[in-house]
Structures are given as C-alpha cells and as structure tokens.
Amino acid sequence: MRSWDSMDDFEAFLDDGGLVEPGDAMPDTYREAVFRFIELHANSEYMGGLTERDWIAKAPGLANKLTALAKTQDEIGHAHLLYMVAADMGIKTRDEMTVDLLAGRTTFHNVFHYRAYTWGDQIAIAYLVDAAALASQQAVFKNCSYGPYKRILRRIIAEEGFHMRNGEELLLKMAKGTSQQHDLMQEGIDRWWWPSVQLFGPDTRPDDVLLRWHIKSERNEVLRDRFVQKMVPQLTAAGFTIPDPDLRQDPDTGRWISGKIDWDALKAAIAGRGPDSERRLRDARNAWDGAAWVRTALDEAAAVPA
Amino acid sequence: MSDVNRPDPSDARQVVLALADDELCVGQNLAWWIAVGPFLEEDLALTSISQDELGHARALYGLLGDDIDALAYGRQPHEYRSAHLTELPCRDWGETLVRHFLYDTAESIRWQAFADSSWEALGAVARRALAEERSHLRHASGLLSRLLRTESGCSQLLPLFDQFAPMACELFDVPSGCSSDDLVAGGVMSSPLGDQRAEWQATVDEALAQVGYQPKWPDHKELGSPASGRDGQRSPHFATLHAEMVEVLTIDPSAVW
Numbered sequence: 325m326r327s328w329d330s331m332d333d334f335e336a337f338l339d340d341g342g343l344v345e346p347g348d349a350m351p352d353t354y355r356e357a358v359f360r361f362i363e364l365h366a367n368s369e370y371m372g373g374l375t376e377r378d379w380i381a382k383a384p385g386l387a388n389k390l391t392a393l394a395k396t397q398d399e400i401g402h403a404h405l406l407y408m409v410a411a412d413m414g415i416k417t418r419d420e421m422t423v424d425l426l427a428g429r430t431t432f433h434n435v436f437h438y439r440a441y442t443w444g445d446q447i448a449i450a451y452l453v454d455a456a457a458l459a460s461q462q463a464v465f466k467n468c469s470y471g472p473y474k475r476i477l478r479r480i481i482a483e484e485g486f487h488m489r490n491g492e493e494l495l496l497k498m499a500k501g502t503s504q505q506h507d508l509m510q511e512g513i514d515r516w517w518w519p520s521v522q523l524f525g526p527d528t529r530p531d532d533v534l535l536r537w538h539i540k541s542e543r544n545e546v547l548r549d550r551f552v553q554k555m556v557p558q559l560t561a562a563g564f565t566i567p568d569p570d571l572r573q574d575p576d577t578g579r580w581i582s583g584k585i586d587w588d589a590l591k592a593a594i595a596g597r598g599p600d601s602e603r604r605l606r607d608a609r610n611a612w613d614g615a616a617w618v619r620t621a622l623d624e625a626a627a628v629p630a
Numbered sequence: 631m632s633d634v635n636r637p638d639p640s641d642a643r644q645v646v647l648a649l650a651d652d653e654l655c656v657g658q659n660l661a662w663w664i665a666v667g668p669f670l671e672e673d674l675a676l677t678s679i680s681q682d683e684l685g686h687a688r689a690l691y692g693l694l695g696d697d698i699d700a701l702a703y704g705r706q707p708h709e710y711r712s713a714h715l716t717e718l719p720c721r722d723w724g725e726t727l728v729r730h731f732l733y734d735t736a737e738s739i740r741w742q743a744f745a746d747s748s749w750e751a752l753g754a755v756a757r758r759a760l761a762e763e764r765s766h767l768r769h770a771s772g773l774l775s776r777l778l779r780t781e782s783g784c785s786q787l788l789p790l791f792d793q794f795a796p797m798a799c800e801l802f803d804v805p806s807g808c809s810s811d812d813l814v815a816g817g818v819m820s821s822p823l824g825d826q827r828a829e830w831q832a833t834v835d836e837a838l839a840q841v842g843y844q845p846k847w848p849d850h851k852e853l854g855s856p857a858s859g860r861d862g863q864r865s866p867h868f869a870t871l872h873a874e875m876v877e878v879l880t881i882d883p884s885a886v887w
Contacts, residue, residue, distance in 0.1 A: 377662075384878035625777060
C-alpha cells in the first residue's frame with residue numbers, strides 16, 4: 325500500500341503523472357471527490373440507458389433496432405463497470421448507490437432529465453449528447469490520475485465513438501430523406517442542442533480540485549467551445565439550423581460564438597426539476613422495487629448448498 | 631442453396647416463417663428489459679439474448695426473401711404466424727424467466743432438428759443458432775434452479791409454469807395444412823414435431839422435478855390441433871407489440887430510415 329506524508333507530496337505524485345490505485349492510502353478528500361465524480365458518471369450512463377430505451381421497441385427496421393439495443397446495452401454496461409469501480413473505493417456499495425439515485429439523493433447529467441419524444445430525438449441524443457459526453461470523457465481519460473477509472477474509460481471511449489458515428493450516419497439519412505424526416509430531425513436538434521451545450525457545465529472555477537488532481541484535464545469552457553466549433557458547421561452543412569438566434573461567426577477568426585447560455589435550466593435539470601425526471605426515476609424505482617424478491621432469493625440460494 | 635430434396639417448398643417456408651415470427655416477438659419483448667432488470671448484469675444478459683433472437687429472426691426471414699424489413703414489419707397482423715407465448719409482454723421478471731426457460735428449451739430442440747436439414751441454408755442458420763442457445767439455456771436454467779431452491783422463488787415461479795407451459799406447446803405446432811411428417815420425409819427436419827414436443831416436455835419436467843412439481847400439461851388429444859397463433863389469429867397482446875414495431879416505419883412509408 326502506498327501512502328503520502330502530506331497533501332503536497334500526494335499532489336506532486338499526481339503532477340508527475342502518478343496513477344492512484346484502490347489499495348493506496350489516498351487522501352480522504354481525493355477519495356471522496358473522485359468517488360463523487362465516478363458515481364455521477366455511472367448514474368448518468370444508467371439514466372442515459374433509461375432515456376434511450378423508449379425508442380428501442382419503435383426503432384424503424386431490424387438493423388436500427390439491433391443497433392439501438394446494442395448502443396443502450398453499452399450504456400448500461402458502462403454504468404455497470406463504473407458502479408463497480410466506484411464501489412471499490414469503499415464509500416458506498418453498488419446497492420447504496422442505486423437506492424440513493426432512485427431516491428433522488430444523488431445527481432446525474434442534465435441531458436438525462438429530458439424526454440426523447442421522437443425517433444429524431446433518439447438520433448439527436450446519439451449525435452449531440454454522445455459527442456458531448458465523448459469529448460468530456462476523452463478529456464478525463466487524457467490525464468486521469470485514478471487508475472481503475474482511466475482503464476475503463478479507454479473502453480467506454482471506444483464504444484462512445486461508435487455511438488457517435490452511428491448518430492452521424494442516422495442524421496445524414498434524415499438529412500437526405502423525405503421532408504417529414506427532415507422535420508423530425510430538426511425538431512430533435514431544436515430540443516437537444518441546448519441541453520448538450522449545457523452538459524459541459526459553466527466555466528470551470530479556478531480552484532476546481534478535479535483539475536488540480538488530474539481528473540479533469542481541460543476546462544469546461546474549452547470543451548464546450550470545441551463542441552460548438554465542430555457541430556455548427558456539420559449541422560448546417562447537413563441542412564439543419566441551430567436553435568440559437570444569437571449564434572454568430574467571428575468575422576476575423578471564423579469561430580462560432582454562442583448566444584447566452586441559460587445556466588438556470590442546467591441547475592434546475594440537475595436538481596431533479598427537469599421536464600422528465602420524475603417519470604424516469606419512477607420507472608426505475610418501480611423496476612428496482614418490483615424485482616427485490618429476485619435479489620433476496622438469489623442471496624438466499626447462494627447461502628444454502630445446492 | 632441446394633433445394634433439390636425439399637419436398638414441399640411452401641410447407642418448409644411456412645414453418646420457417648413461424649419460427650422467424652416467434653424470434654421477432656421474443657426478441658422485441660426481451661429488449662424491454664434494458665435498464666429495468668433486477669440488477670445490471672441481468673439487464674445485460676437478457677438484452678444480449680434479445681439481440682441473438684432478433685438476429686435469428688433476421689437470418690430466418692433472409693431465407694424467405696431479400697427485403698427482411700418488409701417480412702418482419704410489413705405484414706398485416708393475420709399474416710404473422712407467431713405462437714401466442716412469444717407475444718406475451720412478460721413485464722414481470724419472473725414471467726420473463728419462465729417464458730425464457732420454456733422458449734429456449736424448445737428452441738434448442740427445434741434448431742437441433744434443423745441442424746442437418748436438406749435445406750442447406752436453413753441447416754447453417756440452425757447450427758449457428760444452436761451454439762447461442764447453449765448460452766441462453768445456461769442462463770435460464772442457472773437462474774431457475776437457484777431460485778427454485780428458495781420458498782419465494784417457488785411461490786413466484788411455479789404458478790407461472792401452469793400458465794405458460796400449456797401455451798408453450800404451440801411452439802411445436804405448424805400452420806394447418808403443413809405436414810410435419812412430410813418435412814421429415816424430405817429431410818427438412820430430422821424428427822417430427824410431436825417427438826420434439828415430447829422431448830421438450832420431458833426436459834421441462836426434469837427441471838421441475840427438483841421441487842417435485844409437474845406443470846399441468848394439456849390433454850394429449852388437445853395437442854396437435856391447429857393452433858390459432860400458427861394460423862394467423864393474434865393474441866390480445868400482439869396489437870400493442872406490433873404498433874410499437876411499426877410506429878416510426880409508418881410515419882412515412884416512402885422513407886429510408
């Protein structure tokens with residue numbers, strides 16, 4: 325077991341690119357902060373799966389159905405891995421994390437408080453939300469100081485890359501499709517653009533410990549700006565508009581500048597007051613409670629000889 | 631594809647269509663479990679199985695025509711041939727486990743009977759599916775036998791066998807007018823459906839013998855009668871299932887999704 329004499333020593337270790345492992349005597353504040361971050365990520369993957377599942381049954385055609393199902397299964401797989409890594413930190417068990425999430429005591433990303441109303445929304449999630457999530461995860465992976473998290477992020481990022489490409493492929497089909505398809509897609513973009521931009525969060529505070537401890541490697545505003553620079557030309561080239569009337573291009577640099585971002589919407593969503601939060605949590609709670617007998621019975625069966 | 635020995639192509643095609651429809655409905659119903667199973671490992675397992683079943687549906691429809699989505703989603707309800715068991719939503723996990731066990735036990739036997747089919751492409755699909763069925767069955771049997779060692783498991787699951795096992799017999803029915811014996815004579819199938827059903831019942835009985843239970847099987851005389859699902863009568867659950875399958879497709883039938 326490795327230990328450090330002082331926070332200065334620990335931070336010097338992190339600054340040298342050191343990787344912290346679960347058995348290490350890491351400072352409690354670091355353990356707590358990393359745990360909260362991974363728990364938020366796990367909750368978000370899980371709630372993302374719950375958001376997308378509405379459209380698996382309705383996905384048009386067998387190929388799309390199989391892809392949608394595999395993608396949602398990936399998200400739940402990510403949640404599974406992340407909950408195990410978080411549980412190994414010794415702060416909460418997996419069940420405690422689930423119960424806290426379902427009781428509304430812990431949070432998840434703003435985007436998964438919204439509802440996917442149409443197939444266009446489902447594609448907008450794959451195209452915008454997965455791209456935003458991927459950008460954030462890549463920035464965490466780059467410099468991540470917690471070993472187990474860094475290792476599973478490698479796999480998560482590989483899979484999210486497929487999701488984003490699937491989103492691009494489906495978006496282009498809608499772009500080249502009938503006028504009804506185009507309208508469905510535009511409505512999806514209109515609904516998911518701002519939540520995706522807000523997903524990166526407000527500008528990072530200078531004293532953010534997640535940056536200092538090498539969990540995050542880039543500031544929120546940098547990632548957000550990169551997302552806007554990438555998405556605006558792609559969406560406009562495909563014939564769609566961005567639901568931001570104040571969006572403008574800097575004549576000198578050519579960079580896109582967003583209008584005012586409504587951070588109150590982000591705060592409200594995360595506080596559990598997003599438009600579809602309660603239904604989503606209720607579904608998950610009912611499922612969890614309804615299957616309590618299965619978990620109890622399997623524990624019981626494991627305790628008696630076959 | 632060498633089809634020289636195929637006795638009555640339309641009979642074989644009818645049977646394949648029925649199996650494909652079974653897989654389509656079961657796969658669709660199992661997909662519902664993503665994110666809402668008793669624990670995450672089970673969500674992942676059930677939806678892997680769902681993907682396998684939908685893959686089987688795709689392979690079987692592919693034996694019948696080039697436009698797989700037209701076959702899977704473009705027919706009227708009375709043109710489907712699914713067994714009613716497969717159309718049940720099973721939104722309770724215990725129901726899903728019992729259906730899963732009955733269905734995958736039946737499937738293993740059905741696929742085995744096609745493994746050396748004179749319809750070579752069908753044989754190839756069956757052999758590939760058999761490998762997957764082994765893992766499906768391990769999953770279903772493992773959970774079932776563990777849960778049946780507990781009181782709550784028995785009280786939750788055993789009554790469901792009485793409800794589902796008789797329905798599941800339909801999995802071994804053919805659309806009326808098709809002859810199981812002719813399919814055997816022509817080498818499409820290696821054993822008649824009656825024999826396959828008997829083997830399946832024995833397997834189910836054996837699994838439940840550990841708790842001294844036997845499902846209430848239908849009277850032998852009732853078996854082999856033309857089954858409503860196989861003849862195009864849909865169960866009350868099919869309308870919702872089908873409406874969801876085609877909801878986006880019907881927004882704009884001319885669109886490519």
